[in-house]
């Protein structure tokens with residue numbers, strides 16, 4: 001809100017009634033005077049309707065109206081006009097306004113004008129304070145809006161982080177079971193639609209219970225992280241998904257990869273794990289792997305059936321002595 005936007009009560013538009021009042025008086029005074037004189041003559045039964053009598057009456061009306069006009073002009077209209085001019089001058093910026101009326105009347109009118117000027121000044125000050133307050137409120141509103149936007153942005157980031165955490169294994173940083181299940185369903189449907197290969201390998205560390213007992217769970221945790229790192233390094237295409245299903249069990253989902261290709265890469269991975277040395281120089285971590293692959297010649301009926309085939313292959317690998325890979329039938 002600004003002071004300019006408010007209607008100014010002392011604008012020339014507001015002063016216009018003074019002029020129109022003068023016109024109304026010029027027309028109304030003779031009529032009222034004539035009416036009063038006629039009423040008096042009629043009441044006194046002395047109304048002279050002869051031409052001379054009517055001319056005399058008209059002359060009387062003109063003289064009385066002129067006298068009334070002069071009186072009103074001197075006592076009301078002129079001071080009113082000067083008051084309006086004075087107010088306009090103050091509104092335009094003058095703090096004190098000279099007064100042309102002489103003597104005591106001029107002093108009284110000057111005092112009135114001073115009061116009006118004071119009231120106008122107070123109104124101006126109040127309006128300017130309100131204007132200042134409105135600006136302050138707008139500024140605070142802008143700051144609050146900015147804070148709100150920042151809070152909204154932070155909330156969105158936290159939501160994204162939470163969503164990502166809900167799909168990430170906290171120990172290793174790779175995908176968790178939930179993310180893997182989603183990916184498996186999605187990729188299986190795609191493989192069915194495109195009639196392309198899709199390999200699933202379930203990998204399980206051998207004798208990990210014993211490993212924990214011998215080296216401690218901290219070293220066990222570090223071993224799980226190393227395996228996750230190896231998997232991520234080996235399977236790094238955009239479409240590959242490596243996940244920890246829990247405990248010491250991992251899984252690799254490889255869209256577009258057939259059995260023999262997957263087998264070759266997984267053997268390399270097993271070699272790499274074997275070559276990994278523990279801080280004390282020992283390299284006794286081995287993996288058993290169960291591998292199954294969907295293809296037009298091995299069309300599993302569901303994603304669950306494909307995963308179950310890989311699980312069964314892992315079971316066979318474990319029971320065949322561990323540290324090996326077994327392929328689903």
Ligand SMILES: Nc1nc2c(ncn2[C@@H]2O[C@H](COP(=O)(O)OP(=O)(O)OP(=O)(O)O)[C@@H](O)[C@H]2O)c(=O)[nH]1
Pocket residue numbers: 171204205206207208209210212216217218219220221224246247248318322
């Ligand atoms: N350090 C560590 N150990 C874990 C974690 N999760 C599960 N384990 C341990 O992994 C071990 C798994 O033991 P088992 O299921 O008997 O398997 P295994 O000893 O590897 O035997 P096989 O699988 O038959 O070769 C248990 O001792 C668990 O406590 C983990 O996050 N960190």
